[in-house]
Amino acid sequence: MIATYTDAEAAALYDVLNPSGPDDDFYLDLVRDAGAVLDVGCGTGRLLGSAREAGHSGRLCGVDPDPAMLAVARRRDDIEWFLGTAESLRFVGEFDLAVMTSHAFQCLVRDHDVRASLAAIRRSLVDGGRFAFETRNPLARAWEEWHGSVLDAVDATGRRVRVSYDVEAVEDDVVTLTETTSSADGTPLRVDRASLRFLDAEELDTFLSDAAFDVEARYGGWRREPLAPESTELVTVARCVGGGEVPGR
Numbered sequence: 001m002i003a004t005y006t007d008a009e010a011a012a013l014y015d016v017l018n019p020s021g022p023d024d025d026f027y028l029d030l031v032r033d034a035g036a037v038l039d040v041g042c043g044t045g046r047l048l049g050s051a052r053e054a055g056h057s058g059r060l061c062g063v064d065p066d067p068a069m070l071a072v073a074r075r076r077d078d079i080e081w082f083l084g085t086a087e088s089l090r091f092v093g094e095f096d097l098a099v100m101t102s103h104a105f106q107c108l109v110r111d112h113d114v115r116a117s118l119a120a121i122r123r124s125l126v127d128g129g130r131f132a133f134e135t136r137n138p139l140a141r142a143w144e145e146w147h148g149s150v151l152d153a154v155d156a157t158g159r160r161v162r163v164s165y166d167v168e169a170v171e172d173d174v175v176t177l178t179e180t181t182s183s184a185d186g187t188p189l190r191v192d193r194a195s196l197r198f199l200d201a202e203e204l205d206t207f208l209s210d211a212a213f214d215v216e217a218r219y220g221g222w223r224r225e226p227l228a229p230e231s232t233e234l235v236t237v238a239r240c241v242g243g244g245e246v247p248g249r
């Protein structure tokens, strides 16, 4: 029989591999101050779940295109969940804050994906609303450390697994990598492939400005460290500007 690891198991493993850290604190601060919040690429819904636990009583809404990730999120019924991509958002002027956390923005690989997603996020926000997200600084070349890296973990059912990463290709600013989940004895159970785009700060700002966002703050980390050439993160807080023409509105 061929060994497998289901989408549901992989989604549950995601939370084991990605425990909370300073990024959660950064975003929770912003969420606390916003009445209505949209989490784009919400995955298993960790951030909004934590916000509700912390007493947020306003509208919380998460959107993700991965049904298995969203199935984990849907265990909570005090938050709205929608299956879909950033580009597919159909909200108009409903949220004070949108976030894309854990580098979800880097899943937007083609120019069209970035533009259409930013336009839909902008449309979802009230005038003056904010969009916060982070991307990895291309100057730090994170992918060079990923290749061949291995993590041992115990999954949600108590099973020991090994997760390894290989970079398949680096083409312009797009890095394609595989994540292989194996059993403890090394038997491969599943391979997931992803492509991530590494935009620099200037390119990000051009996309944001074209979508009617102003960059309100840019940090080199979630503790609001100043951005430096060697920063590993580009943490961006953008604000909707102008009552002018918003693409697709």
Ligand SMILES: C[S@@+](CC[C@H](N)C(=O)[O-])C[C@H]1O[C@@H](n2cnc3c(N)ncnc32)[C@H](O)[C@@H]1O
Pocket: 018, 040, 041, 042, 043, 044, 045, 046, 047, 063, 064, 065, 066, 069, 084, 085, 086, 087, 100, 101, 102, 103, 104, 107, 108
């Ligand atoms: C690294 S996970 C981050 C999940 C979550 N934001 C967190 O902090 O745990 C990236 C997420 O982005 C989602 N994603 C991929 N492409 C997307 C798109 N075009 N629009 C919105 N989300 C997308 C994936 O399904 C995945 O759940």
